[in-house]
Amino acid sequence: MSAAGALQPLDGLIASLAVDIPDFPVPGVVFRDLTPVFADGPAFRRMVEGLAAPQAADPRAAAVGHTADGGPRDPGFDVVVGVEARGFLLAAAVALHAGVGVVPVRKAGKLPRERVSADYALEYGTATVEMHTDSLWRGQRVLLVDDVLATGGTLGAAIALIEELGAVVTAVSVVIELADLGGRQRIAPHAVHALWTT
Secondary structure, eight states, rough: HHHHHHHSOOHHHHHHEEEEEEESSSTTTEEEEEEHHHHHHHHHHHHHHHHHHOOGTTTTSOOOOOOOOSSOOSSOOEEEEEETTTHHHHHHHHHHHHTEEEEEEETOEEEEOEEEEEEEEEEEEEEEEEEETTSTHHHHTEEEEEEESSHHHHHHHHHHHHHTTOEEEEEEEEEEOGGGGOOHHHHTSSEEEEEEEE
């Protein structure tokens, strides 16, 4: 990232580095490839910091500030949940940045222990996601992270799993929101923090 890129608004920076791939994975779908953003160290850092900063997005998140002993700020979440597959990269980086743990939401058949599952529809098919039943505790505050919010099917299924386990989704952070596909409305009333809305 150039010095000019460091001063660029985050949404513009992401838009300038992402690559649109038409007709992928099926005809009629435009895939927004974020791997050039991941490969640019300074841009990736800014993206991770942006994803980690939705503290005011939902009133269920704790107040942000220093702890009584002057320690680090409460990020407003206890754990980051990432959705397979690009969401794993982002969630792990956000969790490391915030000093909390990370939990995966996997495609069906990938988790070895007892799990809960949810089916959902994509804009180009159907799928199932799963989580281990012991991956979250009741009342735990969750920041849910993924790369793209499109129709909301994947994130809606992930929210259902998190809530089935008794945890609270305090915010959903995504790099790109495809506003015309209505995903924000589908996962309402959950707060959405998007770095680039297109």
